[in-house]
Amino acid sequence: MRLYPELQCLIDMVDSGWEFVHRISETFCLVRLDAACYWPTCVDGLKVFDRYNAVAVRWAWDGHELWRSEGSLADVVEGLLSLPAG
Structure with a gap:
C-alpha cells in the first residue's frame, strides 16, 4: 500500500459490499477491474483500467444513467462514494 496508496479505496469498497470481477486477457494479464454495488x-x-484511468456510473434500474465520472482512480472513487445511498 505504500507504493500505491490509492488502492486502499478498493479494499474499503470490498469491505463495504462491492462485488469485483477481474477481466483477464488471453495471455492472462489483468486488463480491467470491474465493480458493482446494488442498491434498492x-x-x-x-x-478501473489503471490508477490514472477509471470510470464510475450510477444507473437507475430502468437503465438510464443518473451520474458519471471519468478520471483518476482516486478522483472517480471519491465522487462515487460521495453519492447518497441509492
Whole structure:
C-alpha cells in the first residue's frame, strides 16, 4: 500500500459490499477491474483500467444513467462514494 496508496479505496469498497470481477486477457494479464454495488433504486458501477484511468456510473434500474465520472482512480472513487445511498 505504500507504493500505491490509492488502492486502499478498493479494499474499503470490498469491505463495504462491492462485488469485483477481474477481466483477464488471453495471455492472462489483468486488463480491467470491474465493480458493482446494488442498491434498492439503482446500481453503481466502476471500471478501473489503471490508477490514472477509471470510470464510475450510477444507473437507475430502468437503465438510464443518473451520474458519471471519468478520471483518476482516486478522483472517480471519491465522487462515487460521495453519492447518497441509492
